[in-house]
Amino acid sequence: MTFLNWTKVAIVYEDDYGLVRLRELVRSRKSQDMEVYLRQTDLDSYRQVLTEIKAKEIRNLIVDTKTGNMHHFLRMILELQMNDYNYHYLFTTFDIETFDLEDFKYNFVNITAFRLVDVDDVSVRGILRDMEKYQSNGNNLLNKSRVIQAEPALMYDSVQVFAVGLRTLEQSHALRPMNISCELEHPWDGGLSLINYINSVEMKGISGPVEFKEGRRIQFKLDLLKLKQHSLVKVGEWKPGVGINVTDTTAFFETGSTNVTLIVITILEQPYVMLRSRGNFSGNERYEGFCIDLLKEIAHMVGFAYRIELVPDGKYGVYDYETGEWNGIVRQLMDKKADLAVGSMTINYARESVIDFTKPFMNLGISILFKVPTSHPARLFSFMNPLAIEIWLYVLAAYILVSVTMFVVARFSPYEWSNPHPCHSGSEIVENQFSLANSFWFTIGTLMQQGSDLNPKATSTRIVSGIWWFFTLIIISSYTANLAAFLTVERMITPIENAEDLASQTDISYGTLESGSTMTFFRDSMIETYKKMWRFMENKKPSVFVPTYEEGIQKVLQGNYAFLMESTMLDYIVQRDCNLTQIGGLLDTKGYGIATPMGSPWRDKISLAILELQEKGEIQILYDKWWKSPSDMCMRNEKGKGSKANALGVDNIGGIFVVLLCGLAFAVLIAIFEFCYNSKRNAPVERVSFCMHSMN
Known part of the structure; x- marks a missing residue:
């Protein structure tokens, strides 16, 4: 047992009789190095004695207290916080099972004791049930654990032994009771015979087999008890002449x-x-x-x-x-x-x-391992992305419609007609500044927020201009705001975001580790989403279950497969492979x-x-x-940590340079066309050839 290996022990007793019972143990240890701290105590000095023991850092205690005082001693242990796994108590009381040890069980304190009454014995339980039937109302013979104390058990067995001896004596010869005097000492003639018959009794009582030899009881046993987290359990036996026999050797070991x-x-x-x-x-x-x-x-x-x-x-x-x-x-x-x-x-x-x-x-x-989604490839005309294609077409149509409307309204309004030569007030020649070409130029200048030298004069044309300006304000502001988001934030193609997305589709396969707790979770889950996922995994051919994590990771890297695995393992993998990522949160x-x-x-x-x-x-x-x-x-590219936005490259906005070059080339072609057209039209008037006119 553990206390046989103790090198430092405190023995706490209440009376000299307890010291006599413990003396044999101390004597057997004299030949070995063991420091013994011996203290006699009583109900009023429990705290003082235990405080001294705690101060001396003694962790092993042999305790011999009166049964009636045991609950006070246990309470004092709790108050002094001496109820953890560092302490080991050996109690000499046979009634340890009758006390409330709830606060000791779950603190893993080591408690060892002996018991005399084996309440697990069928015959003992039968006797206790009979005793409860005949006890007085209001009196409790047994405690809440249905365990009888050692003293009443021994009293019961003593009365039984006496009754059996007396009955045997009566069967051998008639009993003749005699007068008893309190002043004179006259022995009873049948007393010696009664003692002999009692010594010959062999029976099974509450305290076990009852048998005597030379006036001393033999053949009884004490159960060795050890406190575990759930209850006191039997771990061995002690018998006179045989000694201790520990049946559960692992219950006692020295830390x-x-x-x-x-x-x-x-x-x-x-x-x-x-x-x-x-x-x-x-x-x-x-x-x-x-x-x-x-x-x-x-x-x-x-x-x-x-x-x-x-x-x-x-x-x-x-x-x-x-x-x-x-x-x-x-x-x-x-x-x-x-x-x-x-x-x-x-x-x-x-x-x-x-x-x-x-x-x-x-x-x-449980979390979801998935391959890192691919980003949108950078396109030459990425600057067009902020607006949908139909919006660009609507803007073009609005531009043409507003330009034509401006031309028509300006033609109808008399306030848009003016004398091109203000110095000649009598001139009947008037002209309109909003020609078809100027109308388109005025509209495009406003759209580009650059304006022009043309200013509407009539109320009607000003209304058309104001509405167009408001339209361009909204369109340009929306484009500018969305352009920043499109060109500075990486857009990812993410087919799934969580377990619900995974369950609602069948294109992407998903599975778990075979014969693991994750597989058990989905198999036994009562949540409809997880039940649906389990039916998919169970019926999928070929099997989506993998024997090892390595195979599951390889299937994810191959694409079109999600692996349901435990988050700690997922964190380990994701931090070492930039091609893998976690999807969603934890499922459980x-x-x-x-x-x-x-x-x-x-x-x-x-x-x-x-x-x-x-x-x-x-x-x-x-x-x-x-x-x-x-x-x-x-080493992942953690966007947003070094700067608030990513620098735009040629792949993002290179298309605008293409548009500029194409516009310049188109303007040069138009200029050449205008030059050639003007030369061809004026050559007959000046009576020269087209080539000569072009050279001049």
Whole structure:
């Protein structure tokens, strides 16, 4: 047992009788190095004594208190916060099961005790039920746990033994009661015979087998109890002449000792567990990764050695409804072929029902891995993109319509006609500045926000001009604003944005890791979207499920495939491959834990170690080490961090230069055409040839 290896112990007792019972234990340890702190206490000095023990940093206590005072002692332990896994208490009381230990269970405090009455025995339970039937109303013989205390149990067995001995005596010869005097000492003639018959009684009582030898009880046993997270459990027995027999040897081990070697099963998966790529290693040194480093820390804190083995079928474990069997790591733990399982092992309801998990060391969820969507190729006439093609056509039509309207309205309005020679007031020649060509020129100048030397005079033409100016204000402002967005923000072609988009289409295939918790999540989900996705994945041919994460990643890189995977693994991949990205948020929330067989004594110890590592930040340090290694990070082009907008290149606005060159070339051609037309028209008037006129 654990206390046999104690080197520093406090013995707390209330009366000299308790000291006598503990003296044998102290004497047996004299030959070994053990520091004993012996204190006698009572109800009023519990706090003082426990405070002194705490100050001396004594973690192991043997406690012998009166049963009636035990709840006060336990309360004082709680008040002084001496109820964590660092402390180990050995109580001499046989009534430990009758006390409320709720605050001790979940703090993982070590409590060891003995019990005399085995309430799990069928005959004992029958006797207790009969005793409850005949007890007085308002009196409770048993406590809330349906456990009887040792003293009334021994009293019951004593009365039973006395009754059996007296009945046997009566059967051998008639009993003749005699007068009893309080002043004279006259022994009863049948007393010696009664004692002999009592010594010969052999029966089974509440406290176990009752048998005597030379006036001392023999053949009884004490159950050794150990407090675990759920309840007090039997871990061994003690019998006179035989001694202690611990049936659950793993229930007692000394923290810090490495004399226990555990089989740790795992599965290869980056960056949790990986084979070393360089060097010739053997044993546990062959492996590296986040979980390997975490396992080293936990083993050092809890105190055990370990041997790492890979799961034969390479699966985490999922329940097969057809065969009714589990596979993978879960199967190995159920068959007790391994003591621990480390890796990206997700805690879920189905697994928790057949194996145990520690506290989660990492929180995560399901997310979607997808190939980075392609961007729009830069086009020469990208500056045309802010307005749709039909808008450009409508603007052209509006330009022509307004120009013609301006020409017609100016012709009809008398206020647009004026004398071209104001000095000759009597001249009957008038002209209109808004010729067809000038109307088009005035309209285009306004559209380009450059204006012209033509100013409308009539009210009608001014109304047409005002409406056109307002129109151009809206069109030019909208174009300018949208041009900035189109040319400075990268436009991505993203066919899916979340799980709903994925479920509502069939062009892009999607799947999960085979026999993993993600597959189980979709299979058992009651959410309609996820049920629809599961039906698609289950019926898709060829299968969209992959045996390893590596195959899933390769299918994503090939295109037209989305891989549903756990977010921590997705983060690791995305940070190392710029061609991959995460789509949407998390579909659920869960955690990774270290798995153990059901009822394993190591679970609670490892949970405490995980909590301590989390509080110290050690797990975050390990995460940064394996997820954010600068040498493996993908150097993405983080737009928007260096400047507010991207510089525009030739690929974006080069088309405007083409338009300028084409316009200049067109103007030169028109000028040549005008020159040739004028020469051809004036050559006959001047009576010269076309070539001579052109040369002149």
